[in-house]
Amino acid sequence: MESLIKSVGENDYKPEKYVKELSQRCMGPEELLQQKTNVESLGEQINTMLKKNVFYNYTQFIDTAKEIANLEGEMYQLSHLLTEQASLLNSLASSTVVSEQISNSGKDVNGDQNAEVDNVVEEKRVQKLLNIMERVENCNNLDVPDRKCLHEGDLLELDPIENTPVQRIHCYLFTDICIVASWLSSRHGPARYRFQSIYDLCNLAVVNIKDIKNAFKLLAFPETRVFQAPNTGLKNDWLSKFEVAKKSQISVENKMKGTTEHKTIQRADSIQLVHNSFEPEIPEIELPEWLVDLADDLDVLIAQRHFEDANVLISKAKFYLEEHNDQIPIFIDLEIKAKLEDRIQKLTLVLTNELQVSPDKSHKGGLRAARRAVRILNQLDKSSQACDLFLKVCSNLLKSQLQYVQRDGAMSTFVKKYSMVFFGTTIEITHEFLYKAFPNSPACSSAFILWTIQEVNDFMVVLNKHMFVPQTSLSNLSECIKVIHKNCQELCDYGIDLQFQIDGQLRIPLTKSINDVKEKTIEVIKMRFSEDKWKPFNLKTKQQRDKLVEEFKNYGFSNIESYNQGDSWIMLTQNTITFTRTYLLLLNDCLVFYSPDLVNAIDQLLYEVFAAHCNNIKSSIKNKNFVNDINIITTNARFILDIFLSHCFKIYSESTGNTNPKIHKRLKSEFGVIPTQNITGYI
Amino acid sequence: MKKNNVQQPALHKVIMVGSGGVGKSALTLQFMYDEFVEDYEPTKADSYRKKVVLDGEEVQIDILDTAGQEDYAAIRDNYFRSGEGFLCVFSITEDDSFQATMEFREQILRVKNDDNIPFLLVGNKGDLTDKRKVSLNEAQSRAQEWGVPYVETSAKTRDNVDKVFFDLMREIRARKKEDVKGANGRGKEKGRRKKLKCNLL
Numbered sequence A: 001m002e003s004l005i006k007s008v009g010e011n012d013y014k015p016e017k018y019v020k021e022l023s024q025r026c027m028g029p030e031e032l033l034q035q036k037t038n039v040e041s042l043g044e045q046i047n048t049m050l051k052k053n054v055f056y057n058y059t060q061f062i063d064t065a066k067e068i069a070n071l072e073g074e075m076y077q078l079s080h081l082l083t084e085q086a087s088l089l090n091s092l093a094s095s096t097v098v099s100e101q102i103s104n105s106g107k108d109v110n111g112d113q114n115a116e117v118d119n120v121v122e123e124k125r126v127q128k129l130l131n132i133m134e135r136v137e138n139c140n141n142l143d144v145p146d147r148k149c150l151h152e153g154d155l156l157e158l159d160p161i162e163n164t165p166v167q168r169i170h171c172y173l174f175t176d177i178c179i180v181a182s183w184l185s186s187r188h189g190p191a192r193y194r195f196q197s198i199y200d201l202c203n204l205a206v207v208n209i210k211d212i213k214n215a216f217k218l219l220a221f222p223e224t225r226v227f228q229a230p231n232t233g234l235k236n237d238w239l240s241k242f243e244v245a246k247k248s249q250i251s252v253e254n255k256m257k258g259t260t261e262h263k264t265i266q267r268a269d270s271i272q273l274v275h276n277s278f279e280p281e282i283p284e285i286e287l288p289e290w291l292v293d294l295a296d297d298l299d300v301l302i303a304q305r306h307f308e309d310a311n312v313l314i315s316k317a318k319f320y321l322e323e324h325n326d327q328i329p330i331f332i333d334l335e336i337k338a339k340l341e342d343r344i345q346k347l348t349l350v351l352t353n354e355l356q357v358s359p360d361k362s363h364k365g366g367l368r369a370a371r372r373a374v375r376i377l378n379q380l381d382k383s384s385q386a387c388d389l390f391l392k393v394c395s396n397l398l399k400s401q402l403q404y405v406q407r408d409g410a411m412s413t414f415v416k417k418y419s420m421v422f423f424g425t426t427i428e429i430t431h432e433f434l435y436k437a438f439p440n441s442p443a444c445s446s447a448f449i450l451w452t453i454q455e456v457n458d459f460m461v462v463l464n465k466h467m468f469v470p471q472t473s474l475s476n477l478s479e480c481i482k483v484i485h486k487n488c489q490e491l492c493d494y495g496i497d498l499q500f501q502i503d504g505q506l507r508i509p510l511t512k513s514i515n516d517v518k519e520k521t522i523e524v525i526k527m528r529f530s531e532d533k534w535k536p537f538n539l540k541t542k543q544q545r546d547k548l549v550e551e552f553k554n555y556g557f558s559n560i561e562s563y564n565q566g567d568s569w570i571m572l573t574q575n576t577i578t579f580t581r582t583y584l585l586l587l588n589d590c591l592v593f594y595s596p597d598l599v600n601a602i603d604q605l606l607y608e609v610f611a612a613h614c615n616n617i618k619s620s621i622k623n624k625n626f627v628n629d630i631n632i633i634t635t636n637a638r639f640i641l642d643i644f645l646s647h648c649f650k651i652y653s654e655s656t657g658n659t660n661p662k663i664h665k666r667l668k669s670e671f672g673v674i675p676t677q678n679i680t681g682y683i
Numbered sequence B: 001m002k003k004n005n006v007q008q009p010a011l012h013k014v015i016m017v018g019s020g021g022v023g024k025s026a027l028t029l030q031f032m033y034d035e036f037v038e039d040y041e042p043t044k045a046d047s048y049r050k051k052v053v054l055d056g057e058e059v060q061i062d063i064l065d066t067a068g069q070e071d072y073a074a075i076r077d078n079y080f081r082s083g084e085g086f087l088c089v090f091s092i093t094e095d096d097s098f099q100a101t102m103e104f105r106e107q108i109l110r111v112k113n114d115d116n117i118p119f120l121l122v123g124n125k126g127d128l129t130d131k132r133k134v135s136l137n138e139a140q141s142r143a144q145e146w147g148v149p150y151v152e153t154s155a156k157t158r159d160n161v162d163k164v165f166f167d168l169m170r171e172i173r174a175r176k177k178e179d180v181k182g183a184n185g186r187g188k189e190k191g192r193r194k195k196l197k198c199n200l201l
């Protein structure tokens, strides 16, 4: 035998040659027959080995698929995190580097800084100003567009003549002004300082005092104020902050002067003018008419809601500025860019408002209505903002669609409808999102995947609440879950696989349900045996019995007729018939849920219920009251253990692909021998 | 504390102006601490104060050493406003720095709105005779045109360093006295300012 397995396994194994050798060696037909059975059993062995291998590969495949699904989710999450990090860093960069922030508004027309970041920065800016206004008593309104707090700190004011300490003050440096506040002696409320003076940075000069330690001067003609910082580092901070602020202020001022000098674009200008007679003459440059009217035209287009046209005009202007970069004087270029950027912001704002979810807005046709705004935002490089808003629209749409599903009526009807609406709408959204709104955008796609995962989790929470109530049967559950799986499969065709999420959400409540059903069924079995008199089942009429025979034939028990007795009797007890039906039903339900996560619970159920029945048969055999009924008990036991058990595990194997289920083997070895033993004992 | 009755000495505010690297800081440090710094470290805006005896009277000089570097040009106005007298420095070894004094003068007159503002034209680096690019004549005639004194200095050898500061303080002191007198008859000053405007327009 061993040598046979070995030689078959060899590479150069030739069946003809082997058989020839074998027949030459064998003496007489008996030996040949013996060899034949050997080969046959070997074939069977190899067959089971192959099956085992297939099953092993299958489970490995499932495990791997699960891991991959997990990994995929994590990758999406990672991608999303990275996008968020990037925008956070962007906002950090723009909030710390003052000069860059200021030049952003002008030069960075094509910058890909998304508006979301801008919003965050803007919010922080305003918040900071409000905080300061709260802290400084009698402070004017500080919230002026583009004003930002750059630096603040405690300083000691010195007398400018005598250098003696005068008072403790708190100083704030903004992009355009500087505020000096004195300390309040008694604190009430949030205020800590009292407003003292405000200086326009334009009229301020800062001087490092070399011969007084850590001191510097503010020259605000005709006033001079001397301040002393707590240490050299802090003084240098103040000096450099002032320098940066002054320099960027001058660049802003120059930009504005540029505007006034250039008459052709003057009329569209809304920026406050600063006139300076010492400005050198600047030669006039002929700009195309449309570029001169750009800001006005954009305003009109935006107001009339011709967003597409506005966008076209914006790209045209961007392109023109790019093309003629070196021909347009820098200050005009900056000026146009600043205005262009301003209008882009305006357009973005209008469009994002368009996408804003509000209760009074109808969500009917929400996606198609959003499509327009999203498309333009994408073209304006505001994808990530558009994506967020769009997903909110989607959430809202989904929510409102699900609201219409009636919650009264049968649980399974509700679940089916709810699932249909959820997946139907999600498919619609997926189609819109991945193919229409944000094609070719990995960052947005990963945001979308996360969104679907979030939504399907919420969806499952609602469904679980409805499905898993004490009175729900496994059949009911399996029916519902079948529908959910089917709907989920349809979404899968769009590349979004949520099965993993759904199964994950189902695992815990389903395990619990399976265990509950197990306990209940075992309870019922016990009860039935307590009432069982071990009598053949009398169906009263032939028709009734024929009906039963027909039913069992349909289950696949072809020789059920052999149990017939007389016209209306059958040798199986009513208990056996009922158990067979119950167990088959359980088995079919369980196979619907069958998944690696639930294997243990399902196998445990199938095993324990079957074992409970068999144990009861066992005790009936031992029971003295049934000594005379031993024949019928044996008949029924044989049906259950020989015919029914095999039948069940044929179904199980076919459905699960596990050709050698452990529970089958276990049941066979534990109970397969009882009847024969006892029969020999009693007969 | 504040009603301290000790008479404070008069404070004269002097501003050093001129292109980068001509020696404004070197002159200031030489005057303040009697030392010469070889390394060139561009200034932003430094101030110093010192008590000195001017013609037997104790006074305080406040020196504001400004940046000569071109990129600070735009913010000079605010510094100039606080000055009572100006040392307009160029280097005799660099013609550009001499030409630049015109702009400084113009800016000062505009900011102070006063063509009699105490002002000295200072030709520094006088020790580098072999590298001279600006002739004494040229410089003197420009000073004459402006109606201001011209002095050549060397921050390195300390030549004329005290002289330029003291001469300027004297002019400032004289102007202050004049202003006190003129406070009664404002007309004079107004006339002066008008004249300046005519010049410019």
Ligand SMILES: Nc1nc2c(ncn2[C@@H]2O[C@H](COP(=O)(O)OP(=O)(O)OP(=O)(O)O)[C@@H](O)[C@H]2O)c(=O)[nH]1
Pocket (backbone or CB within 6 Å): B018, B019, B020, B021, B022, B023, B024, B025, B026, B027, B037, B038, B039, B040, B041, B042, B043, B044, B066, B067, B068, B069, B124, B125, B126, B127, B128, B153, B154, B155, B156, B157
């Ligand atoms: N030989 C010589 N060198 C001088 C003299 N004065 C200044 N220097 C040198 O010239 C260089 C520049 O001098 P600074 O005094 O720093 O110039 P500054 O005018 O203050 O320049 P900014 O601060 O940039 O406006 C330094 O290396 C000095 O050593 C001088 O009188 N003679």
Ligand SMILES: [Mg+2]
Pocket (backbone or CB within 6 Å): B024, B025, B026, B041, B042, B043, B065, B066, B068
């Ligand atoms: Mg210097």
